[in-house]
Amino acid sequence: xxxxxAVPEEDLLRLDRHICFSLHAASRAFDSVYRIVLKDLxxxxxxxxxxxxxxxxxxxxxxxIGERLRLDSGTLxxxxxxxxxxxxxxxxxxxEDERSVTVRLTExxxxxxxxxxxxxxxxxxxxxxxxxxxxxxxxxxxxRITTALDEAAATL
Amino acid sequence: xxxxxAVPEEDLLRLDRHICFSLHAASRAFDSVYRIVLKDLxxxxxxxxxxxxxxxxxxxxxxxIGERLRLDSGTLxxxxxxxxxxxxxxxxxxxEDERSVTVRLTExxxxxxxxxxxxxxxxxxxxxxxxxxxxxxxxxxxxRITTALDEAAATL
DNA sequence: CACAACTAAATTGCGCACAACTAAAATGTC
DNA sequence: GACATTTTAGTTGTGCGCAATTTAGTTGTG
Numbered sequence: 001x002x003x004x005x006a007v008p009e010e011d012l013l014r015l016d017r018h019i020c021f022s023l024h025a026a027s028r029a030f031d032s033v034y035r036i037v038l039k040d041l042x043x044x045x046x047x048x049x050x051x052x053x054x055x056x057x058x059x060x061x062x063x064x065i066g067e068r069l070r071l072d073s074g075t076l077x078x079x080x081x082x083x084x085x086x087x088x089x090x091x092x093x094x095x096e097d098e099r100s101v102t103v104r105l106t107e108x109x110x111x112x113x114x115x116x117x118x119x120x121x122x123x124x125x126x127x128x129x130x131x132x133x134x135x136x137x138x139x140x141x142x143x144r145i146t147t148a149l150d151e152a153a154a155t156l
Numbered sequence: 157x158x159x160x161x162a163v164p165e166e167d168l169l170r171l172d173r174h175i176c177f178s179l180h181a182a183s184r185a186f187d188s189v190y191r192i193v194l195k196d197l198x199x200x201x202x203x204x205x206x207x208x209x210x211x212x213x214x215x216x217x218x219x220x221i222g223e224r225l226r227l228d229s230g231t232l233x234x235x236x237x238x239x240x241x242x243x244x245x246x247x248x249x250x251x252e253d254e255r256s257v258t259v260r261l262t263e264x265x266x267x268x269x270x271x272x273x274x275x276x277x278x279x280x281x282x283x284x285x286x287x288x289x290x291x292x293x294x295x296x297x298x299x300r301i302t303t304a305l306d307e308a309a310a311t312l
Numbered sequence: 313c314a315c316a317a318c319t320a321a322a323t324t325g326c327g328c329a330c331a332a333c334t335a336a337a338a339t340g341t342c
Numbered sequence: 343g344a345c346a347t348t349t350t351a352g353t354t355g356t357g358c359g360c361a362a363t364t365t366a367g368t369t370g371t372g
Binding site: 044045046047071072074075078079082097098099100 | 327328329330331332336337338
Binding site for chain 1: 173174175176177178179180181182183184185186188189190192193201202204205208212225226276277279280281282283284285286290291293294295297298299300301302304305306308309312
């Protein structure tokens with residue numbers, strides 16, 4: 001762990017500048033393209049993430065959604081309320097465990113999936129103008145880094 | 157551009173789910189490690205980005221900072237005011253062009269650079285547990301995608 | 313010179329992200 | 343069974359990020 005490569009002091013800060021900047025910028029660039037593509041569906045980017053999870057796994061308690069997206073109730077509670085206000089989901093207190101709130105797709109919310117499938121991924125892929133293989137590679141690298149960062153965050 | 161690879165319909169949505177999720181998650185994972193590392197310096201992650209730009213280029217008008225970080229005044233104005241309140245920078249109306257506000261490092265702000273150089277990049281590198289080469293590769297790919305996305309956003 | 317067009321920064325409003333906290337329900341332990 | 347502990351959502355407060363608008367200053371055109 002101490003065997004860091006011999007990078008000159010000054011370059012470290014410049015490298016750091018580039019790393020955090022490019023990730024930050026890429027994230028926002030994706031965000032802004034998604035924003036445009038998702039406008040027709042009346043969804044924000046994070047709302048789309050929640051819908052993707054629900055489309056894939058069906059009705060889920062807030063807790064489970066949070067685990068899959070690594071988001072806490074502070075983010076999810078108001079977000080899901082907005083989805084509910086828009087008629088895409090309903091929230092129901094679980095009968096077995098009154099603490100838990102199950103998020104269910106409405107018919108409208110379920111139907112939105114076809115529209116999204118048609119419109120979103122293709123346009124995103126084309127906009128990023130990278131190959132599917134490159135995206136898969138990017139995904140692997142990001143996944144590895146994320147895991148490492150999460151572990152590091154727990155021990156810092 | 158129309159020569160998209162033959163990916164089955166269903167997989168598209170799953171791929172999309174992974175792409176946007178992994179970038180979103182990676183961005184937040186970096187954010188949270190930076191948050192921890194930067195706490196000692198009393199800086200948020202975006203504030204650190206602004207400081208990096210100032211340390212590298214010296215005093216700059218808000219406009220120029222925004223160009224380098226792709227951030228607009230709606231984000232930068234309050235952020236820079238907070239940096240000013242913390243004593244890291246001063247804001248001065250330009251004499252030549254009264255519309256422009258130049259952001260200048262205070263002595264304290266300039267001095268913070270040494271502390272950052274010492275603490276930040278090394279810990280981030282170690283936490284992400286990837287090689288400098290991999291980071292450079294990641295950076296190139298992200299840069300390429302960001303450029304493409306920005307162009308796409310302009311024509312969508 | 314007058315007036316339109318443009319530019320830089322700031323402001324407002326909304327949504328996300330997270331830390332810190334609260335409320336209510338479930339679980340564990342004596 | 344009583345009570346501390348843990349768990350699930352929700353709330354509050356702060357800071358980004360962006361769209362849309364506002365304010366003030368500059369530039370261009372007749």
